[in-house]
Amino acid sequence: MIETLTTFALRWVHSFQVEMIRYLFGAAGVALTYWLARRWTAPRRIQQRQATMADRRRELFLSVQTVAIFGLVGLIAFAAIRAGLIRIEKGPIDPTVFTAQLIVLIIMHDAYFYWMHRGLHLRALFRRAHAAHHVSRTPTSWASYAFAPIESVTESLYIPVLLIAMSAIMPVYSLAVFIFLGHQILRNAIGHSGHELAWSGFTRSRWTGWLTTTTHHDLHHSEGRYNFGLYFTWWDRMMGTEHPRYHEKFEAVAGRSKIASDPVLV
Ligand SMILES: [Zn+2]
Numbered sequence: 001m002i003e004t005l006t007t008f009a010l011r012w013v014h015s016f017q018v019e020m021i022r023y024l025f026g027a028a029g030v031a032l033t034y035w036l037a038r039r040w041t042a043p044r045r046i047q048q049r050q051a052t053m054a055d056r057r058r059e060l061f062l063s064v065q066t067v068a069i070f071g072l073v074g075l076i077a078f079a080a081i082r083a084g085l086i087r088i089e090k091g092p093i094d095p096t097v098f099t100a101q102l103i104v105l106i107i108m109h110d111a112y113f114y115w116m117h118r119g120l121h122l123r124a125l126f127r128r129a130h131a132a133h134h135v136s137r138t139p140t141s142w143a144s145y146a147f148a149p150i151e152s153v154t155e156s157l158y159i160p161v162l163l164i165a166m167s168a169i170m171p172v173y174s175l176a177v178f179i180f181l182g183h184q185i186l187r188n189a190i191g192h193s194g195h196e197l198a199w200s201g202f203t204r205s206r207w208t209g210w211l212t213t214t215t216h217h218d219l220h221h222s223e224g225r226y227n228f229g230l231y232f233t234w235w236d237r238m239m240g241t242e243h244p245r246y247h248e249k250f251e252a253v254a255g256r257s258k259i260a261s262d263p264v265l266v
């Protein structure tokens, strides 16, 4: 019993460290890169209002709390692996199966996030579960994991639930999960960065219009009632929840000059 508790405690510490590195890679990585390239990124700031240091501190504090909760939910996945409910593929990588698993992980996460997010916006849940994330009216990349504890749990339950479902069909490549998580934090941090770096025409093109942009999620933070999607615009378009002036707001930023004469700090 003591041995099992120690194993789980050590596992939690390990998960906390790994998830913290992932968060810092995304949040600090994007903040630093945009600051270093501020000559190009500054003219692309979406909102007039600037986030303060107090905003960033609050976002960082909530994100560290979220990382700790992610570690706890990660124990469910750990227990499921030990119980044989999640099966890890240990053999050589089959590129087709590997790619299929990665695509399934990303597409299903987008669907899960959209509907979970719509749920969190219901009057009964919003205040307790999601208002903390929306305190950031002008988000920064540090807000990537700035959630109330309830949202931290609902956000992270996706991993054990989907891995158990996938394992019922075939063992899962841990590298696919690793890349999925890397893609998740990068898109998340860029989506909260407050700067639109995509080019004019991006949202209307049939080649790129299905991808969400930073303006897409920034509008969700500044106005709240639209743009619930994560990686793709499909669900918002299908359910009629895309911001009615999304393209216009995007073009207003994307059409600006790429070089600032007077750089502003990110
Ligand atoms: Zn929301």
Ligand SMILES: [Zn+2]
Residues within 6 Å of the ligand: 133, 139, 143, 192, 217, 221
């Ligand atoms: Zn957000």
